Amino acid sequence: MKELKVKFFANQLAKIFAIISLILLALTPVFAQEYPTVKAQKGDGIFSILKRNGLSPGEYLNEFIVLNKEKIGKNNAVYAGQTYRLPVVKGTGSPAQKTSKEQVKQASSSGGTSLRNELYGSKYENFKLLDSSLKGAIFYLVSGHGGPDPGAIGHLGNSLLCEDEYAYDVTLRLSRALEERGAKVYMVTVDKNDGIRDDRILKPDKDEVCYPNLTIPRSQTTRLHQRKDAVNKLYLNHKGQFQRLVIIHVDSRSKGENIDVFFYHDKRSNTGKKLAWNLQSTFKEKYDHHQPNRGYHGTVSTRNLYVLKYSYPAAVFIELGNINHGRDQQRFMMENNRQALANWLCDGLIKDYKNNQ
Numbered sequence: 001m002k003e004l005k006v007k008f009f010a011n012q013l014a015k016i017f018a019i020i021s022l023i024l025l026a027l028t029p030v031f032a033q034e035y036p037t038v039k040a041q042k043g044d045g046i047f048s049i050l051k052r053n054g055l056s057p058g059e060y061l062n063e064f065i066v067l068n069k070e071k072i073g074k075n076n077a078v079y080a081g082q083t084y085r086l087p088v089v090k091g092t093g094s095p096a097q098k099t100s101k102e103q104v105k106q107a108s109s110s111g112g113t114s115l116r117n118e119l120y121g122s123k124y125e126n127f128k129l130l131d132s133s134l135k136g137a138i139f140y141l142v143s144g145h146g147g148p149d150p151g152a153i154g155h156l157g158n159s160l161l162c163e164d165e166y167a168y169d170v171t172l173r174l175s176r177a178l179e180e181r182g183a184k185v186y187m188v189t190v191d192k193n194d195g196i197r198d199d200r201i202l203k204p205d206k207d208e209v210c211y212p213n214l215t216i217p218r219s220q221t222t223r224l225h226q227r228k229d230a231v232n233k234l235y236l237n238h239k240g241q242f243q244r245l246v247i248i249h250v251d252s253r254s255k256g257e258n259i260d261v262f263f264y265h266d267k268r269s270n271t272g273k274k275l276a277w278n279l280q281s282t283f284k285e286k287y288d289h290h291q292p293n294r295g296y297h298g299t300v301s302t303r304n305l306y307v308l309k310y311s312y313p314a315a316v317f318i319e320l321g322n323i324n325h326g327r328d329q330q331r332f333m334m335e336n337n338r339q340a341l342a343n344w345l346c347d348g349l350i351k352d353y354k355n356n357q
Contacts, residue, residue: 035067035085041135042080043357047240048136049078053086063087119187120176121195127180134183137242137353140231140313142188143171144249146208147216149223152252154323156333161323163250165202166332170320171248172196173342181350186211188230198335224306235312242353244275245315246345247307250332253322260298261341264317267302271314275352276300279316282348318345
């Protein structure tokens with residue numbers, strides 16, 4: 001009889017343990033959810049972390065804050081080098097980072113993520129993501145004049161050197177360099193046919209438009225209003241993110257006046273002033289390294305220019321040189337020089353981005 005009672009209690013305990021095991025098994029996904037992690041980069045905010053990992057900030061912001069509340073600072077700041085948990089994609093139970101990791105793996109095996117922009121022309125439209133040094137940054141690039149206005153015109157024998165064509169080619173090269181570093185770029189002055197050109201003499205045309213596809217007016221005042229409005233509308237769509245406006249021109253002076261690249265900013269904008277100085281100091285460093293005996297005399301100053309004054313993002317106005325001076329003309333005419341100008345401007349913008357984080 002005693003032996004039967006022992007067996008009975010043993011069976012009851014076994015059933016109880018089985019039920020408890022089933023309950024714990026059912027609860028395991030709730031309490032042992034594995035969250036993917038990500039390390040915050042310099043300049044990151046919650047928005048940029050979520051977007052980089054394929055998550056909508058509007059949908060996952062609060063969940064991210066709850067998951068990482070002990071690691072988030074004042075005003076929901078995140079800290080570079082700190083590891084944060086990412087929310088799980090809703091309705092899947094899968095880590096949101098899975099696709100991101102696969103993309104990173106593919107990018108590594110192919111030497112960088114493949115990018116394409118038809119604006120750069122057939123020779124240059126395909127390129128690679130070199131790094132993420134400008135990830136999260138947004139740039140608005142305006143090359144001077146365009147449409148019915150060629151801007152300043154230089155002469156070389158029987159050839160015309162039109163400001164709008166050379167400013168546009170340098171600006172287009174800059175756009176590509178910025179995209180190679182992970183930036184979001186808006187070309188505000190656009191010529192869908194030209195692409196990046198390696199010719200010495202850039203054939204002029206009048207088919208440039210203003211973003212997104214607006215006919216450029218003949219009136220200078222109307223044209224400036226049009227560009228300012230295009231930039232400000234885009235700025236409001238990206239409010240809260242790092243944004244800069246870069247305006248590129250070629251100056252026109254007497255044939256005997258050789259000038260270096262120089263920079264203007266609006267007198268009320270300390271951020272614009274810092275942007276201009278970051279670019280100017282980069283050019284000085286480049287000349288000191290590549291042409292140590294040349295010297296560099298490019299200046300930074302204020303100027304009361306409409307687009308500088310009334311555009312929302314911090315802005316810089318750049319003059320690349322004198323289109324009437326023989327030595328400056330070589331700066332524009334040689335495609336290697338145009339590319340060097342674009343590369344140095346890109347390096348200056350990277351410096352500005354890092355200095356503002």
